[in-house]
Amino acid sequence: MKFKLISVEASYGSNLKGTELAPGVIKSFGLLKKLANMGLLANDEITITLDKMPKTSFSRKERNFYAVAEICRKVYQSTRLLYKNGHYPLILGGDHSISCGSLLAAQEFFGEIAVIWLDAHCDYNSPSTTITGNIHGMPLASACGRYERLAKYITHSKNRLNPQNVILAGVRDIDSKESLQVKKDNIKVLEMIDVITQGFEYFKDKLINEVSKIKCPFYLSMDMDVVSPYYAPGVSVPKLDGFNFREILALLLEIKSNSKIIGFDLLEVNPLKDNNNITSLVASELIMNFFSINKKGENFG
Ligand SMILES: [Mn+2]
Helix, strand or coil, rough: CCEEEECCCCCCCCCCCCHHHHHHHCCCCCHHHHHHHHHHHHEEEECCCCCCCCCCCCCCCCCCHHHHHHHHHHHHHHHHHHHHCCCCCEEECCCHHHHHHHHHHHHHHHCCEEEECCCCCCCCCCCCCCCCCCCHHHHHHCCCCCCCHHHHHHHHCCCCCHHHEEEEEECCCCCCHHHHHHHHHHEEEEHHHHHHHHCCCHHHHHHHHHHCCCCEEEEEEEEEECCCCCCCECCCCCCCCCCCCHHHHHHHHHHHHHHCCEEEEEECCHHHHHHCCHHHHHHHHHHHHHHHCCCCCCCCC
8 A cells, every 4th residue: 555645625726726626526536435445545634735925926937936935845745754654655636747846755765766757748847948937837846956056955955866767758748949959868758740740659669668777766757738629628738639548548558567667646637627537537537547457457446
């Protein structure tokens, strides 16, 4: 029973409200009880919100900086405590900015981690490259030391992720200045175009090949917009195409079989943009199957 649930009810990293409602809706399908009954998840959980709004940030390059930073610091502290008590985090967001807190906690606890960032976008902007100023487009850059103001607010440690240990998968929307930084840092980017031109099996093999080259424990950070809007319309920044349900589940199971997973964040579900909560149902089913299908492919769920 290694994993424990952390719900983060926040949307400060985005210009849209809604992701703060996602943990409640995703959990309404019985996720916690089902996984706890199978012994796959601790049967208690942690909820993170902001009790009071901190001082306002007027910077157009870092919208809601203090609110985002406070939430990230709480996520960091909760994640660190979980690790110290022998648990791993399963984090339901919330917008994607919160992954900066969980990644920095994991990096500090394990000394060095790798991350698989499943996302239609790179989230590798910083205030100097951003177009929107929304911090949910910057968490990966911050965890890698490319946006230090946020990382320093979260932790006193100077330990950041090595960009060589980052695998970005499912990308199909990169900003031009962001792309320059991604290339400069030599980040491995597996783009959706590979699925279109070479096929899904090729993409999956390429991803697992990259995973097998890295020897540290892996953190999974998944933006629901990596899934096709046909299956997951209720996300903050939908982008046409993306993986179908079978494909994203196949990728998650392959990653699980080929690496040591020490944390899983699932973010950016936005119930206010959804159709009949279908995106929350898809998120819930993905998590259920990820935990309950074993290495032989048997499903205990
Ligand atoms: Mn994202």
